[in-house]
Amino acid sequence: MTGAILRVTAAYFRRCNLQEDDTLPSEPVNVKRLLRHNGFLRANADPTQGFTEVALNENNFDIQKPYDKEVSERYSFIDGVHFMWVYKDDKPHSTDSHTSPRTEILTGHDYTEGVWQLEGDMYVPQGTSGVCVMQVFGGAQHATSMMLLVSNGNLRHYNDQVVASDIYDRWIHLNVIHNAEEGKINVFVDGTQKAVVNDGGHANHFFKCGVYANNNASPCMESRWKNIKLWTK
Helix, strand or coil, X not given: CHHHHHHHHHHHHHHHCCCHHXXXXXXXXXXXXXXXXXXXXXXXXXXCCCCEEECCCHHHCEEECCCCCCHHHCEEEECCEEEEEEECCCCCCXXXXXXXXXXXXXXXXXXXXXXXXXXXXXXXXXXCCCEEEEEEECCCCCCEEEEEEEECCEXXXXXXXXXXXXXXXXXXXXXXXXXXXXCEEEEEECCEEEEEEECCCCCCEEEEEEEEECCCCCCEEEEEEEEEEEEEC
């Protein structure tokens, strides 16, 4: 695991023109803190209780990326971790799109009813800002029912409610539950419920995660995901 961390960290430094000594720890880190930092420890609450896991494999994942780039230029999968990055001056994902640049995973399961949940561990490097890192796509009046945005180290529901703060350079565990029947979305961070919001109305929905440039986007945007699971009931 140490070798993998060194490889991917060096790759991020190269992509975003950072200096390696910017992130060197100034003091030893205890084992419990290190495990939590890398996404192995979280609260005891289990938002997946009562759900049935939906089988996912790499064939279910559709990668959206700038249309003039190869997938490998904006996405990599190393030791179980999905790395997605994009630049704010990149092209949109298709030639006929006028949307902002993105590199995102679509989970490959659409739904219009029932209760669905996306679970995963997410890591956002220092410096990434003004970007959507996860969304529930589909709404009656708008394109999405929910977006989680990163702005200056805070994770927000759209641009208002803060659901987690100081998220840079650590793994956080996310559970996003969408009750399409009741029009409600619950957001759990590290096993603790942080938000209950209304969705965008009846539509064809699916989950997306990665990076999608938003207002005041940083020059380079990246998020990392692992242990992505889909649940329903």
